[in-house]
Amino acid sequence: MDNLEDRSVHGETGASVPGSNKPADGGFTNNVRQSVAMDVQAQLGKPTVENTIAMIMANVPAEIMGADNKLLARKQKELKKLPIVVGDVVSEMWIEYIRDWEKSKFMMVPTDKIVGSVAPGHNDWTYEHRPNKIIEIAKSLRKTDKELIENTFNFFDRFSSDRVLLKSVNGPAGPLFFIVSGVHRVTACKLIKLPYVPAQVEEHKLRPDLQIFSPEKSMADEWQRKIDRGLIKGNIEAGRSRIDERVYYGLTIEKQVLPWMHLSIPGLVAVNRVYNELYPQSLDILNIPEAALFDEEAFDRFLKQG
Secondary structure (H helix, E strand, O other): OOOEEEEEOOOOOOOOOOOOOOOOOOOOEOOOOOOHHHHHHHHHOOOOHHHHHHHHHHHOOHHHHOOOHHHHHHHHHHHHHOOOEOHHHHHHOOOOOOOOOOOOEEEEEEHHHEEEEOOOOOOOOOOOOOOOHHHHHHHHHHOOOHHHHHHHHOOOOOOOOOOOEEEEEEOOOOEEEEEEEOHHHHHHHHHOOOOEEEEEEEEOOOOOOOEEEEOOHHHHHHHHHHHHOOOEEEEEEEEEEOOOOOEEEEEEEEEEOOOOOOOOHHHHHHHHHHHHHHOOOHHHHOOOOHHHHOOHHHHHHHHHHO
């Protein structure tokens, strides 16, 4: 670990998107299985301005097409009801900027499967750091003007960071998507009920060399219980920082039964709830009691019962 004098305290154990009903490797999600997130393009074809205009015309309700600012503002407030993984939890997942443009894909992403943003303050879908920007984009999209839509989604510049940028995280039944850039545009698509968003997508994978750090012994103990339970395969190291003399704990993950299993219990349960809402009963295949999947205290008891 950087700036750490290592001491081992480790342990080890052994519209819908198409997906698998069973996790790979005896229950572990893993980095070599085919990404279900990338199959959407095969269903819908390559994102184009023309396809997006046709989608708007076919799917945006007449009420939204004719809505004035007052009605759009009221509809925007209703977005608070939509499922979301809050920004702090997304950050805890170590979602990063797109690292490999060659492996990322420009594709049509199901709008309802976009469930959060890396923005720390993104705690519900009414969030906007530029006032009135969401309604402005929504009104622009419903005009179905070719130039406006091209400027919104940037169809032609393959390596443009001006596109909506997403990371996909693959669960046992299909992916969740998280916004790296473009939160106002995605929210505008949710506001006008557009079923798909043209976006550049990269599958999120924890790098083999990445250690997840915490200064909290309680967090290291929680990781260890997950390792003991067979929910994570990996190891924990501890060391003292040369900078502030604090002891830090680092988790290196080889595999885990869910790609968010390393989260603290509140974050883990929050993601489970959202995932179950979008993919009902899909977490039933895990060797975890249903009550523990969706309740913080129950999951803590499950870990401690050993």
